[in-house]
Every structure is written in structure tokens, then in C-alpha cells.
Amino acid sequence: MPSDAVMDTTSFPFSAVLGMDDAKKAIMCALVNPKIKCVLIKGRSGVAKSTIARSVRGICEKSIVNVPLNVANEQLFGGMDIESALKTGSPALKKGILGRADGNLIYFDDVNLADDTLTMSLLDSILCGRVIIEREGISSSYSVDAALIATMNPEEKEMSDHIMDRFDICANSSGEERKDEVLRRNMSYSDDPSLFCQSYSEEEEEIKNKIKRAKRILPTVRISDDLIQIIVELCGKIGAAGHRGDISVANTAMTLAALNDRDEVIKKDVEEAAILCLSHRRNYSPPPPPPEEDEKEEEEQDQEEEKEDEKEQNDDKNEPEEDWDEPEKDDKQDEPPPNMEGMLDEMLFEIGEQFKVIDFLGQGDKKRIKKTKSRMGRRETVESCDSTGRYSGYRMPRERVSDVALDATIREAATHQRSREKGSMAINIEESDLREKVRERRSGCTIMFVVDASGSIGVRKRMVAVKGAILSMLRESYVKRDRVGMMAFRRSSTEVILPPTKSVEYSHRKLEELPTGGKTPLGNALTEAGCYMATYSKHHPGESCYVVLLTDGRANVPMESGSDAISEAQEIAEKIKIHGVKWIVIDVASGFKRFNHAKELAMKLEGTYFRLDDLNAENLSAGVKALIS
Amino acid sequence: MSSENFVYPFTKIVGQEKMKKALLLNVVDPTIGGVLIKGEKGTAKSTAVRSLAQILPMRENVSNCVFRCDLSRPDTYCPYCSEKAAKGVALEPINTEIRVVELPLSATEDRVAGTLDIEHILKTGEKKFEPGILAQANGNLLYVDEVNLLDDHLVDLLLDSAAMGRNYVEREGVSFSHPSRFILVGTMNPEEGDLRPQLLDRFGLSVDVKGEKDAKFRAEVVKRRLKFDEDPAAYIKANEEEAKEMTRRITDAKLLFKKIETDDDAIDMVVGITTHFGVDGHRADITMMKAAKANAALDGRNEIDKDDIREVADLVLSHRIRRRPFESSVIDAGELEECLRTL
Numbered sequence: 028m029p030s031d032a033v034m035d036t037t038s039f040p041f042s043a044v045l046g047m048d049d050a051k052k053a054i055m056c057a058l059v060n061p062k063i064k065c066v067l068i069k070g071r072s073g074v075a076k077s078t079i080a081r082s083v084r085g086i087c088e089k090s091i092v093n094v095p096l097n098v099a100n101e102q103l104f105g106g107m108d109i110e111s112a113l114k115t116g117s118p119a120l121k122k123g124i125l126g127r128a129d130g131n132l133i134y135f136d137d138v139n140l141a142d143d144t145l146t147m148s149l150l151d152s153i154l155c156g157r158v159i160i161e162r163e164g165i166s167s168s169y170s171v172d173a174a175l176i177a178t179m180n181p182e183e184k185e186m187s188d189h190i191m192d193r194f195d196i197c198a199n200s201s202g203e204e205r206k207d208e209v210l211r212r213n214m215s216y217s218d219d220p221s222l223f224c225q226s227y228s229e230e231e232e233e234i235k236n237k238i239k240r241a242k243r244i245l246p247t248v249r250i251s252d253d254l255i256q257i258i259v260e261l262c263g264k265i266g267a268a269g270h271r272g273d274i275s276v277a278n279t280a281m282t283l284a285a286l287n288d289r290d291e292v293i294k295k296d297v298e299e300a301a302i303l304c305l306s307h308r309r310n311y312s313p314p315p316p317p318p319e320e321d322e323k324e325e326e327e328q329d330q331e332e333e334k335e336d337e338k339e340q341n342d343d344k345n346e347p348e349e350d351w352d353e354p355e356k357d358d359k360q361d362e363p364p365p366n367m368e369g370m371l372d373e374m375l376f377e378i379g380e381q382f383k384v385i386d387f388l389g390q391g392d393k394k395r396i397k398k399t400k401s402r403m404g405r406r407e408t409v410e411s412c413d414s415t416g417r418y419s420g421y422r423m424p425r426e427r428v429s430d431v432a433l434d435a436t437i438r439e440a441a442t443h444q445r446s447r448e449k450g451s452m453a454i455n456i457e458e459s460d461l462r463e464k465v466r467e468r469r470s471g472c473t474i475m476f477v478v479d480a481s482g483s484i485g486v487r488k489r490m491v492a493v494k495g496a497i498l499s500m501l502r503e504s505y506v507k508r509d510r511v512g513m514m515a516f517r518r519s520s521t522e523v524i525l526p527p528t529k530s531v532e533y534s535h536r537k538l539e540e541l542p543t544g545g546k547t548p549l550g551n552a553l554t555e556a557g558c559y560m561a562t563y564s565k566h567h568p569g570e571s572c573y574v575v576l577l578t579d580g581r582a583n584v585p586m587e588s589g590s591d592a593i594s595e596a597q598e599i600a601e602k603i604k605i606h607g608v609k610w611i612v613i614d615v616a617s618g619f620k621r622f623n624h625a626k627e628l629a630m631k632l633e634g635t636y637f638r639l640d641d642l643n644a645e646n647l648s649a650g651v652k653a654l655i656s
Numbered sequence: 657m658s659s660e661n662f663v664y665p666f667t668k669i670v671g672q673e674k675m676k677k678a679l680l681l682n683v684v685d686p687t688i689g690g691v692l693i694k695g696e697k698g699t700a701k702s703t704a705v706r707s708l709a710q711i712l713p714m715r716e717n718v719s720n721c722v723f724r725c726d727l728s729r730p731d732t733y734c735p736y737c738s739e740k741a742a743k744g745v746a747l748e749p750i751n752t753e754i755r756v757v758e759l760p761l762s763a764t765e766d767r768v769a770g771t772l773d774i775e776h777i778l779k780t781g782e783k784k785f786e787p788g789i790l791a792q793a794n795g796n797l798l799y800v801d802e803v804n805l806l807d808d809h810l811v812d813l814l815l816d817s818a819a820m821g822r823n824y825v826e827r828e829g830v831s832f833s834h835p836s837r838f839i840l841v842g843t844m845n846p847e848e849g850d851l852r853p854q855l856l857d858r859f860g861l862s863v864d865v866k867g868e869k870d871a872k873f874r875a876e877v878v879k880r881r882l883k884f885d886e887d888p889a890a891y892i893k894a895n896e897e898e899a900k901e902m903t904r905r906i907t908d909a910k911l912l913f914k915k916i917e918t919d920d921d922a923i924d925m926v927v928g929i930t931t932h933f934g935v936d937g938h939r940a941d942i943t944m945m946k947a948a949k950a951n952a953a954l955d956g957r958n959e960i961d962k963d964d965i966r967e968v969a970d971l972v973l974s975h976r977i978r979r980r981p982f983e984s985s986v987i988d989a990g991e992l993e994e995c996l997r998t999l
Contacts, residue, residue, distance in 0.1 A: 037821075038734065040685075071936045072853070072854065072857040072937050072939065073857065073936060073938050073939030073940065074936070074937045074938070074939020075937075077819060077820075077937060081820075093820075093824050093833075094826070095816050095823075095824035095825070096812040096815065096816050097765065097769060097809065097812055097813055097816070097826075097827065098826040099826065099828065100828045102826040102827055102828075102829075102831065103826065109777075109783065109829055110781065110782060110783060113781045114781075124826055124831070136816065136819060136820070137812075137816075137854070138813075140812055140854075144865045180853075180854055182854070183852060183853055202936060202937050202938065203938070206930065206931065206938065206941055207920075207923045207924060207927045209925060209938045209941065210918075210923050210926060210938065210941040210942060210945060211918065211923055213938070213941075213942045214662050214918040214923075214942070214945055214946075215918070217687060217942075217946070218914070219917075296992070325809070330856060350738075395956055413861075417765060417809035418765055418766070418827065432830065433771075433772055433774055433777075434772060434829040435827040437829075438775060438829075444877070451777060453779055453780050453781035453782075454777070454778055454781060455778070456778075485786065495961050510849075527849065528848060528849055574961045618660075656913065
């Protein structure tokens with residue numbers, strides 16, 4: 028196999044990697060104990076996750092089978108053997124990558140970016156030691172005895188708890204402090220790989236021997252009932268669901284004892300094992316506690332888990348809290364009398380970044396955002412209508428075939444070859460054999476903010492709040508890489524401030540510069556937004572589009588002179604129906620004399636209605652975001 | 657003949673020194689990890705990348721190999737070459753030009769990664785791998801224009817290859833792997849969207865380009881371009897000697913660079929800078945050291961000094977400093993200077 032042919036110098040020696048103690052322990056455990064099957068190495072970019080995973084080559088005799096990210100299902104698990112089908116005319120199983128992996132190690136880089144179902148099936152196959160195939164005339168299974176070493180960088184995408192739990196061990200790595208030594212070793216490695224590898228050959232041999240010894244000791248290792256009790260209690264305390272956590276900790280603790288030449292598990296083994304096996308099984312959301320406590324708890328978790336540097340960051344993030352109240356005080360002092368509207372025209376309000384409640388959502392709660400993200404993952408893929416996107420499967424063609432799934436077509440044709448006339452070709456393909464590709468592409472959604480930038484909003488300094496609201500949603504989309512656009516209406520027209528873009532940095536700048544003042548052409552805004560989004564959604568099939576309308580529902584510039592602006596807007600709202608576009612109306616009106624204009628508007632648009640005043644952290648996340656997912 | 661068939665000479669690009677430097681450093685040491693060029697339209701981004709081809713030196717690889725395996729690295733051979741080597745067949749060296757291979761945004765997955773050879777299977781009934789763009793890119797420069805608009809699944813392919821230097825194909829009935837080591841060059845207009853963090857981190861260097869503001873410069877840009885368009889062939893010919901000189905400089909630097917020692921002072925300086933700017937992981941340190949070495953080599957020196965590190969620091973750091981969602985990432989020159997002074 029090609030991956031086996033690669034010799035040692037392409038990977039950095041295991042023993043030359045500084046730090047990464049947890050990852051090293053995890054890998055050695057998997058090499059010693061066949062019950063530890065799935066190991067995940069998690070950490071930010073450039074902390075040597077992949078380096079350590081690939082260095083396993085040097086410390087074990089097993090070969091390493093690589094799973095590329097773009098792997099197709101049948102290639103991983105197995106499918107019909109085309110060549111044999113062509114020769115014999117009957118379908119036979121061809122094992123996939125997992126077949127090759129039997130008795131070996133599987134390496135999966137960036138596992139979190141792979142398709143969830145694929146990852147799940149892979150983990151299940153490894154855990155139960157058997158691959159089951161039911162596809163295209165093949166009904167078969169074969170055994171696979173392999174350990175998986177996977178890496179992930181949580182910055183891009185989190186995995187669901189469900190998948191995470193399948194990993195026996197999740198080693199967190201946060202980079203080595205002795206940066207100079209790391210650099211020195213790397214430079215001498217790149218100067219002369221073989222010389223460098225040679226200089227570590229003794230250390231590598233030592234680790235190999237350590238693993239061999241531990242394998243011999245492992246069957247004799249015993250664990251006391253007291254320690255088992257401790258494990259069970261520990262798992263209960265951190266809220267790990269199911270029994271996988273307990274079993275993993277016990278297995279790992281026993282393996283660690285063996286690695287330390289002991290046949291008796293001691294408390295230290297259990298502690299180390301718990302760190303390896305439980306960090307990813309922690310249940311972050313017990314019955315929803317009040318926000319403040321929630322935050323405290325999370326800080327604690329961060330401290331434990333991600334050590335010093337994480338904590339520092341949290342501290343940084345908390346700094347702006349002290350400033351929160353200031354702008355609000357300013358607001359009251361500066362509150363202008365209502366008749367100063369003209370003077371306030373063109374006024375640029377600074378973004379209400381300090382707007383307390385909403386800001387809280389953006390910064391305070393890392394864990395909750397992560398949670399949402401993994402749930403969001405579901406809407407990320409849609410079937411692609413053209414020939415772009417990942418080839419995820421095939422089907423009987425619906426119309427004329429333009430995107431032939433060649434492999435599937437040939438497989439289909441293969442079994443019929445004996446009875447067909449072939450001429451000089453090896454295969455005769457008939458039209459009934461044709462299969463077309465099903466492609467899918469990851470897609471986010473597009474959120475178009477339509478903002479009332481008229482003077483009436485500006486005068487009450489509502490603009491600060493409005494901007495704050497948009498900002499917190501922008502933050503959320505930064506995490507998910509959605510497209511965000513913005514339109515503003517004031518005076519007599521509606522302007523596209525920002526066409527939908529993925530650049531949040533840019534949209535933030537545009538938001539900062541958003542001018543306010545003038546009258547309120549609500550009807551015009553609805554029409555413009557409607558037209559824009561209709562064209563947009565036509566050009567972006569499969570993309571879910573949302574228009575978030577921030578308005579108080581009042582209007583004073585009619586489209587047709589002489590008619591009542593407010594009722595005209597309501598009429599337009601009733602007529603607008605765009606396929607694939609949903610409306611969300613956020614009522615920015617404040618104070619007691621609130622009218623129900625915005626609410627009515629939402630009803631007529633068949634959209635969802637919120638009041639800006641209600642948009643605090645809790646129900647913004649529960650509300651708008653739940654809608655969009 | 658239209659001027660489109662000719663590429664404007666690299667050595668005649670006015671200004672944009674940072675961008676040119678970043679590209680050249682990568683040519684000297686391809687393990688630096690490529691360069692991401694960010695900037696508005698019309699700032700000679702694409703011109704610079706495409707024209708780089710003219711000044712790239714030759715390299716030695718296995719003859720008669722579609723993947724142009726590196727003769728000196730038997731551990732990275734493609735399956736065909738390793739089979740030959742295992743049988744004891746001597747592999748012949750051949751000198752080929754380093755090319756600029758483009759990855760168009762509209763490329764399909766099978767064209768990028770490689771796929772099943774249709775003709776072969778229809779004629780013989782046996783499967784064979786047909787190489788794709790990642791195979792062509794091996795040993796060359798892979799250029800992705802508008803890299804931020806690249807579809808996610810293509811980005812995944814790039815990530816895999818860029819990380820491992822090898823393209824693993826496990827699709828459509830083919831199971832194959834071949835070397836795919838390339839200098840990744842991406843250009844993007846940041847207004848159209850951000851780059852996925854994982855891909856961003858794979859780029860060794862990044863550079864922000866802006867249009868030249870100075871009227872004198874701008875006039876020079878226009879003058880040269882007009883002259884080029886008038887008679888591209890003649891313009892290139894007139895510039896031939898300069899291009900050759902540049903190629904010589906690169907070839908020399910590639911040899912010299914291997915001799916440069918990594919001394920402790922330089923290590924302390926590099927680590928001091930990345931620590932000061934709070935960069936995660938070790939990739940920044942390694943890249944900065946390699947880039948500084950390449951910079952010294954380009955200058956014809958065989959040791960690194962402070963200036964080398966100063967020159968490459970922002971190329972390495974600007975896309976790596978941790979920022980909150982809405983902060984733009986710019987390395988403050990004053991801060992860097994201050995940091996260097998204290999080291």
C-alpha cells in the first residue's frame with residue numbers, strides 16, 4: 028500500500044516531540060490496550076497534533092492507514108469489486124480502507140470536518156470490530172480490528188456530543204512552552220531529516236520496549252473496587268451520559284498502570300485517566316442555571332481544561348464589563364428634546380457595543396455558542412444542482428444525465444457483461460446502467476438586515492441598541508460563516524449598504540459608518556428588500572435566506588404620494604411572498620406609547636416577531652437563532 | 657498577436673515589494689508554506705503570481721513520471737516509482753521547469769484530486785488512476801485566485817494535501833496516493849469574505865497589497881504597461897537578461913540557504929517576537945525562521961541577522977495574530993520595532 032511505503036523520515040520522531048504529554052499518553056494507551064480503540068487529539072492550529080499522530084509510525088510495527096477527508100462511503104467501508112464483477116459477472120465484495128486497516132492503525136486528520144454520518148459509521152465499525160455493508164447488491168460484512176487516531180481543531184467546527192462520546196480518549200493539547208527548543212528541533216529536522224531521525228532512534232526504541240512490556244503486564248493489572256467506586260462517582264459528578272466514560276476511564280487507568288510497570292492501579296492512574304477520558308464527556312448544560320452562575324461555572328471548566336492561557340483570555344474578555352454602564356448613563360444625559368430631530372440628521376451613532384444584554388451574548392459564553400454550532404451543522408449541507416460540490420452518492424437519473432457517476436454506472440453494467448455484445452471494448456454500457464452523481468455542498472444561510480435608519484430611530488438613541496442587536500447576530504454568523512448583508516432605509520429611499528458577504532469584519536465596518544436621519548420610507552424598503560432577495564435567492568438555490576427587518580412599523584413616506592404610508596406598507600407586506608425567504612421582524616419601538624404596527628407587519632409577512640427590548644442574551648439565542656437553524 | 661498570450665515580466669512590476677519578496681522566499685524554500693495575497697482588485701496580484709513562472713529555476717525529478725517525483729526523496733515516491741525502485745530499476749533524472757498550476761474556482765472535485773480513467777476501464781476493464789490538478793501541482797506552484805470563494809469541499813482537499821505533502825484519493829473506486837508538495841499561492845479580495853481559519857493557517861506567509869498611491873509610481877505603472885501592450889514579445893525580450901539574472905539569484909539562494917546555520921540568537925529573537933504578539937502554536941516560529949533564512953540567502957549572505965527577521969516578521973504574523981471577530985489584523989510596525997529593540 029502506498030501509505031505503508033513511506034519511510035520514517037517523512038514523520039517527525041515521536042520522542043522528539045516536546046510536551047504533548049496527554050496526546051502521547053493517549054497514543055501509547057491505544058497501542059498497548061486493544062480495548063482503547065478511538066483516540067482524539069484536540070487542539071488549536073500548530074500545536075503539533077498531526078505531527079504527534081503521524082509520528083506513531085516510528086514507535087510501532089503496525090502500519091498506518093490514512094483516511095482522507097474527501098473519502099467516499101464505499102471506499103471507506105467497501106462496495107462492489109468492479110474488476111471481479113466484470114470477469115465473473117457476479118457481484119463480489121471489495122473491502123474498503125477499513126479492510127486494509129485490519130490489525131493496523133487508522134489515521135484521520137481533521138475528523139471534525141468530515142461528514143457526520145460517515146464519522147459515526149466509522150467509529151461504530153471500529154468500536155464493534157465489524158464493518159457491515161448493504162449496498163448495490165452487496166450484503167456482506169467483515170471484521171476489522173484497528174485503533175483510530177484522529178485529530179481536530181475546534182476553531183472551525185465542533186463535533187456533536189454524540190460523536191465525541193464514541194472516542195475513548197480525547198487528549199487536549201495546548202502547545203509547548205519551550206518554544207525555542209521546539210523551533211531548534213524543527214530546524215534541525217528540516218535541515219537533515221534522516222540525521223535527525225537517527226539521533227532519536229534510541230529513544231524511539233525505548234518507547235517501543237515500554238509498550239511491549241506494558242502489553243505483557245496488562246492482563247495481570249488489577250483495579251480495586253474502591254477505585255472503581257471513585258470512577259463511577261467522578262463520571263456522575265461531571266454528568267457524563269451513559270457508561271462509556273466509566274469504562275474508558277477504567278481501561279485507561281489500567282493501561283497507564285501497565286505502562287508504569289505496575290500490576291495494581293493506583294489513584295494517580297485514575298486521575299490521569301479521568302483527564303484523558305472525561306474532558307469531552309462533560310455535560311455542559313445541566314438544567315439551565317441562572318446566567319451568572321452559568322458563566323462562573325464555565326470559567327472553572329476552562330481553567331481546568333484548557334489551563335492558563337485560556338483563562339487569561341477569559342479575563343481579557345471580561346474587561347469591557349466595567350464599561351457597560353457608562354454609555355447608558357450618557358444616553359440619559361444626552362437625551363435630546365423631540366424637536367431637535369433636524370439637528371440630529373446625519374448623526375453617526377457609535378455602535379452600541381457596550382449595550383449590556385446583547386454584548387453578554389457575544390462574549391460571555393463560549394460554550395453555549397459551541398453548542399449551537401454543532402446543532403447548526405445539520406443545515407450545512409444541501410444538494411447541489413450543478414456539477415459542483417462533493418460527490419456524495421448516486422441515483423437513477425431523473426432527466427437527461429449530464430453528471431455521470433462513472434463508478435456506479437460501471438458497477439451496474441458489470442454484472443450484465445457476460446450476456447452483452449462488447450465488440451472491441453471491455454465493457455458494454457447500456458442506457459439503463461447510467462447513474463448520475465448526487466452532489467452536495469455545504470451551505471450557510473444568508474441574513475439580510477433591513478434597518479430603519481430614519482431620524483425617529485436615531486433621536487431616541489435606539490440606533491445604538493439596533494446596532495448592538497445586529498452586532499450580536501453578526502458575531503454569531505462569524506462563527507458559522509453565514510453571509511450577512513445590510514440595507515438601510517431613510518429619507519425617501521432604501522440603500523444596499525452591504526451586499527451579502529461572508530466578511531464579518533467588513534460588515535462591521537459598514538455598520539459603524541451607517542448614517543441615520545430623515546424620514547421613514549417603510550413601503551419602499553419592503554419592496555426593495557423583496558426584489559433584492561427574490562433575485563438573490565434565485566441565484567443561490569438551496570441557500571436559506573432571512574430578512575431581518577428592524578423597524579417600529581411606522582412610516583411617513585408613502586410610495587404613492589397622498590396615500591397613508593403606514594397602511595401602504597402593511598398592504599405591501601401582505602403581498603410579498605418570496606420563495607425560500609423568511610422574514611423576521613424586530614420591533615425597535617420603545618416606551619409606553621407603543622403601537623402594534625410592527626407586530627401587524629410581522630403577521631402580514633408571515634414572519635416572526637420580536638421586540639428589541641426582549642432581546643437579551645437568553646431569548647435571542649433561543650429565539651432568532653433557533654429560527655434560523 | 658494579442659498580449660494575452662504573453663505574461664508581463666515579473667522584474668518589471670512596479671513596487672509591491674512585500675508581495676514579490678513573499679513569493680521569492682517561497683521559491684527559495686518551498687517548505688515555508690506558500691503565501692496568501694490580500695488586496696483590492698487591480699493591484700498586480702495575479703500578474704505577479706503568473707509572471708513568477710518566467711523566473712523560476714529548473715528542478716531535478718524522475719523522468720517519465722507523471723507526478724514528477726523528487727529523485728532525492730525515495731520516501732515520497734508515487735506508487736509507480738516506488739515499484740520500479742523496489743524492482744531495482746534505476747530511475748533517470750531529468751530537469752524540468754517549475755510551473756504555475758492554476759486551480760480554477762469552478763474545478764470539480766474529481767479534476768482536482770484525480771479520478772478513474774474512463775478510457776482505460778472501458779477498454780481494458782481494469783481500473784487506473786487519472787491524475788488531477790494536485791498531481792500537476794507536485795513540485796510546482798499551485799495558484800488559487802479568489803481563494804476565499806473556493807468551495808468548502810475543495811478547500812478540504814487542499815488542506816489534506818498541504819498538510820501531508822501527499823494526495824490520498826479514495827473515491828470512485830480508486831485507491832491511490834501520490835506526492836503533492838506545492839507552493840500554495842492564494843489571492844483574495846477581503847471584502848468578499850474571510851478565509852476558513854484552518855486554510856488561513858496553512859499559508860506560511862500573508863501580505864496585504866494596496867495600490868500604489870504615489871503619482872510618480874502610478875505613472876510608471878501605466879507607462880510600462882502601455883509599452884508592454886504595444887509589443888509584448890519585444891518587451892519580454894528586452895527584459896530577458898534581467899529575468900535570467902533573477903533566476904540565477906534564486907538558484908544561488910536555494911543552494912546557499914541550506915548552509916545557513918540556525919543560531920541561538922536568532923531562535924531567541926523569533927520566539928521573543930511570536931511570544932510578544934501572542935501567536936498560538938509553533939507554526940509561526942518555524943515559518944519565521946525559515947523565511948528569515950531564505951531572506952538572507954536571497955541577499956547572498958550565509959547567516960541571519962536582525963534585519964532578516966524584521967523583514968519577514970509581519971509576513972508571518974499578520975494572519976496569525978489572534979483577533980476578536982471584528983478587529984482587523986494589522987501588525988503595528990512600531991510595536992514590532994519596539995519588540996525587536998528589547999530583544
